[in-house]
Amino acid sequence: MDEKHIRILRDLGFDDISEKNMTNKYWKSRGADALALTTQDRDVYGCVDHTRGEGVRIFDVEGTEYLDVTGGVAVRAFGLRYKPYLDFQESIIDVVHELPGMDFDAIPQTLLAEKVASITPGNHKKRVVFTTSGGRAVEGCMKSAMDLSGRRRFVAFRPAFHGRTGYALALTSSNSKHKSGFPQGVDVIRIAYPYCYRCPYGQDVEDCNLECVEHLRYALQVEGDDIAAFVMEALSGEGGLIVPPAKAVQGFYELAKEVGAYFMSDEVQAGMGRTGKWCAIENHGVVPDYVSMGKAIGGGYPMGASIGPAPMFTGGSRHSETFSAEPKMGLLSLWILKHIEDGGYLKKNAEHGAYFLKLLNELKDKHQVVGDVRGMGLMMGIEFVKDKKSKEKAPKLRNAIVKNAVQKQQLWVLGAGQNVMRLTPSYVITKENIDEAVDRIDKAIKESV
Numbered sequence: 001m002d003e004k005h006i007r008i009l010r011d012l013g014f015d016d017i018s019e020k021n022m023t024n025k026y027w028k029s030r031g032a033d034a035l036a037l038t039t040q041d042r043d044v045y046g047c048v049d050h051t052r053g054e055g056v057r058i059f060d061v062e063g064t065e066y067l068d069v070t071g072g073v074a075v076r077a078f079g080l081r082y083k084p085y086l087d088f089q090e091s092i093i094d095v096v097h098e099l100p101g102m103d104f105d106a107i108p109q110t111l112l113a114e115k116v117a118s119i120t121p122g123n124h125k126k127r128v129v130f131t132t133s134g135g136r137a138v139e140g141c142m143k144s145a146m147d148l149s150g151r152r153r154f155v156a157f158r159p160a161f162h163g164r165t166g167y168a169l170a171l172t173s174s175n176s177k178h179k180s181g182f183p184q185g186v187d188v189i190r191i192a193y194p195y196c197y198r199c200p201y202g203q204d205v206e207d208c209n210l211e212c213v214e215h216l217r218y219a220l221q222v223e224g225d226d227i228a229a230f231v232m233e234a235l236s237g238e239g240g241l242i243v244p245p246a247k248a249v250q251g252f253y254e255l256a257k258e259v260g261a262y263f264m265s266d267e268v269q270a271g272m273g274r275t276g277k278w279c280a281i282e283n284h285g286v287v288p289d290y291v292s293m294g295k296a297i298g299g300g301y302p303m304g305a306s307i308g309p310a311p312m313f314t315g316g317s318r319h320s321e322t323f324s325a326e327p328k329m330g331l332l333s334l335w336i337l338k339h340i341e342d343g344g345y346l347k348k349n350a351e352h353g354a355y356f357l358k359l360l361n362e363l364k365d366k367h368q369v370v371g372d373v374r375g376m377g378l379m380m381g382i383e384f385v386k387d388k389k390s391k392e393k394a395p396k397l398r399n400a401i402v403k404n405a406v407q408k409q410q411l412w413v414l415g416a417g418q419n420v421m422r423l424t425p426s427y428v429i430t431k432e433n434i435d436e437a438v439d440r441i442d443k444a445i446k447e448s449v
Helices: 003-011 024-034 083-091 107-119 134-149 166-171 211-223 246-258 280-284 327-342 345-366 395-407 431-448
Strands: 057-059 065-068 126-131 153-158 187-192 227-233 262-266 290-293 304-309 370-376 379-384 414-416 420-423
Touching: 065 431, 083 327, 107 126, 107 304, 107 327, 126 134, 134 166, 134 227, 134 262, 134 290, 134 304, 153 166, 187 211, 211 246, 227 246, 246 262, 246 280, 327 345, 345 370, 345 379, 345 431, 379 395, 395 414, 395 420, 395 431
Parallel strands: 153 187, 153 227, 227 262, 262 290
Antiparallel strands: 057 065, 126 304, 290 304, 370 379, 379 420, 414 420
């Protein structure tokens, strides 16, 4: 961090800040004293330098450069400090930032709603509610489904991650730490996510007869089929980057229609073109009634969107938030969407993802501890096991590999599920970056086994 930015912090009243305390140890300790414990892993990651970085290059406060394959957990579509985005942001610096969008209309929010409705699957009439997070986008859809159907129960999957608040937490089941001890907001019938590498019904993709769908059918028969909505990730993210077979997703969709329930696709992490389609559910040939979006839609700012059938709510004041795609954020989001289209990023993401998976499959053939690699577009996972024959999960090994990748190979990467490494890079990643990332993963595995 240069003297200019140190001076800014000092001018804000922090006279104790100087160049000499720009160390990871100092700021991790200070952060631990001030910030509540949430999802930080200070044993692995340094303190990021908020004043540096470009594209897929990120720095810590000591100046160490990392290749970033997290994309801010799928938030930064175009990476760090993307010049065209910064230029546009500068051009709207004088736009009013906060106007209560739930109470008053503003042009950017209306245009953004029209655009979001147009890129989500289906030609049916839709409505949009903007939120401040992906979890709240999930809850907006859930409330709408309950309001329109008059039903209060949901179908969800295991593993699944839909958020950590209220109703969304009731759907979440990827890690007991997320929900243990907290009361659940809605009644949920839960079924195993279509996880072909670890099919709980002992089937494989080739001869699968959709036992998972039939198990849910039985559950509905004995527990009741008064379901407001089936809620499903088209690609399970936090649960372990699991790609379900299209026929299973289609089977669940058809079952939802049989019992008169809505079908909702959670696209918070996998949407916004990440998989090569605007919504990951499009890869499965299903048109959902509801779509929840978040992360990349905000262009680095907190935003989500609940998209559902018109009118979405039975009357006014059934749902609202103080903040809702304020004018400046609405314009930034419109820029992101247009830039994805103009730059051909849906095609690029599909192509770069295929190239990435090809190299990861070569790692799978090379290492006994790589049990599976999978993904769609720029959303991939590597599952680590003790050996390929037993498929026994190796969470400690995964943790060691992630730590080595970050601290030794300077690859900024995250875990997911119990034993998976998550790769959700920004869309500006190049083939050269991908080569570099796979080489660093290869070295991290070698040094950790």
